[in-house]
Amino acid sequence: MGERALVCAVRFSVNTNQPHYTSRRAWLLLSGVAAALACFVATASATTRWATLEAIHRLENPRDLPTPGPCGELGAYQFREQTWRMHTSLPFARALDRRSSDDVAVKHYDWLKRRLEGAGVPATPYAIALAWNGGLDRAVRGKACAATRDYAERVANIAGTFGVDSSVVGERR
Numbered sequence: 001m002g003e004r005a006l007v008c009a010v011r012f013s014v015n016t017n018q019p020h021y022t023s024r025r026a027w028l029l030l031s032g033v034a035a036a037l038a039c040f041v042a043t044a045s046a047t048t049r050w051a052t053l054e055a056i057h058r059l060e061n062p063r064d065l066p067t068p069g070p071c072g073e074l075g076a077y078q079f080r081e082q083t084w085r086m087h088t089s090l091p092f093a094r095a096l097d098r099r100s101s102d103d104v105a106v107k108h109y110d111w112l113k114r115r116l117e118g119a120g121v122p123a124t125p126y127a128i129a130l131a132w133n134g135g136l137d138r139a140v141r142g143k144a145c146a147a148t149r150d151y152a153e154r155v156a157n158i159a160g161t162f163g164v165d166s167s168v169v170g171e172r173r
Helices: 021-060 082-087 092-096 100-119 125-132 136-141 144-158
Strands: none
Touching: 021 100, 021 144, 082 100, 082 125, 092 100, 100 125, 100 136, 125 136, 125 144, 136 144
């Protein structure tokens, strides 16, 4: 995936008409710490997303071959047309374009992450891969088949080589 900029911002206001200079200074310091923490968390989250998506790409279509998969899957992440349509109005053939495929992969990752967390399942690389390969409902209910669990373990292991926490938290066998 291409390099992307990450911007973090924290908005705060200080009433400069108040004589409490010390409390304003403390507020500014606290706001700076909060901004740094927000940037760290956002960066860690973006790194985990990138590592997970790169691991999925390495398993699905590492050479970016243009030939469709056995069920008509296309592109770097081997999207099915139905999944592609969930996140874009671009023609499905654009799944072969890496930039378009990356954009849809990020949207799909974020969608899976929100749904997993909403169901009380930590969105680890393992859980994301489980839902990516075997379906969100099965990942949430812990009903994934052995092949899907193996796929998810492989994704988590590859993501771990990029330095992210690839623990299998939330796994339900």
